[in-house]
Amino acid sequence: MKKTSLISVVAIAAVSMLALAGCSSTPTATATAAQRACVILPDADSGTRWESGDRPALDKALTAAGYTTDIQNAQKDANKYATIADAQLAKGCGVMLLVDFQGAAVTVAAKAKKAGVPVIAYDRPIDGADYYVSFDNTVVGAMEGQAVLDGLKAAGKDPKTASIVYGSGDPTDGNAKMFLDGALSVLDAAGAKAAFTMKGTWDGPTAGTEFEQAFTALKGKVDAVLAPNDNNAAAIIAILDKNNLKVPVSGQDASVAGLQNVLLGKQTATVYKPFTIEATAASKLAIDLLKGNKPTEAKSNNGVPFLALSPILIKAGDVQQVVAAGDAKASDICTADVMAACTANGVK
Ligand code: BGC
Secondary structure (H helix, E strand, C coil): CHHHHHHHHHHHHHHHHHHHCCCCCHHHHHHHHHCEEEEEECCCCCCCHHHHHHHHHHHHHHHHCCCEEEEEECCCCHHHHHHHHHHHHHHCCCEEEECCCCCHHHHHHHHHHHCCCCEEEECCCCCCCCEEEEECHHHHHHHHHHHHHHHHHHCCCCCCCCCEEECCCCCCCHHHHHHHHHHHHHHHHCCCCEEEECCCCCCHHHHHHHHHHHHHHCCCCCCEEECCCHHHHHHHHHHHHHCCCCCCECCECCCHHHHHHHHCCCCCCEEECCHHHHHHHHHHHHHHHHCCCCCCCCEEECCEEEEEECCEEECHHHHHHHHHCCCCCHHHHCCCCCHHHHHHCCCC
């Protein structure tokens, strides 16, 4: 026993001496790790935001401050999420920014804590994270509920008697309940009820299948759809299109497809959550942590410092606002079939 510990002490001493002599890569590796921001995104197809919005925005903000980034995507695979995190932590991270995927980030947050690496829950809440940066998700949901009501009003329909299909996001994403609660607060107050409640998913094709079942069960009598994001909305609109129906549909993300549907009158509105603002806020927090400072900008929410940003409701006449902010390109939105609507709404 004694012998082994002596050997270890000698071994450690030898390593330290080598390090002091500049012959070991250990100190450099440690220094590098402290400069590294490790990021895990959940998937590439529940919306375009993660890969085309958040990834470049986070990368830009962190590298501009002189840090290196390791940004990876779990491709909707919880096992892959864990493998990526293990490899990142083994290489070393000065901070982790995690977008949860079906609870996989909870284990990662615990491992990071053990390794002394601070964790920022990015956009989606994570049990055990040190910070949470997101939008005010209840407000996002309330805006979605309001979009449904506004659409019904414009169609001259009474929310109390309208046949509304209620959809929601993946129930394993803590945001999904906040979105739904926010929407229900507005819909309940107007006396609206669900004619059919879908199970809830972030997967577009699954949302399409769920809506098809709702449509069949309601014998095609659908007056409006509460869709949790633009990706779900697009799948739902494809089925409405097939049945020659145009009814109020909500959404969020101000994605190109969502903005096109809004301009075409197939989606009442989209909730715009500028990813540049979210990524910049999270990066600022991450940089503070990388510098070893204790950030103070986040307010506590259930014990976790929470930075809640403000979402913006976008109707057809507001699309140009997203373009002007640089978060969508008119050349992507205004394709041949959308061109007339772009012109009518001043999108350029
Ligand atoms: C995000 C949404 C996104 C959805 C699907 C949610 O947690 O807040 O912006 O559309 O996940 O990826």
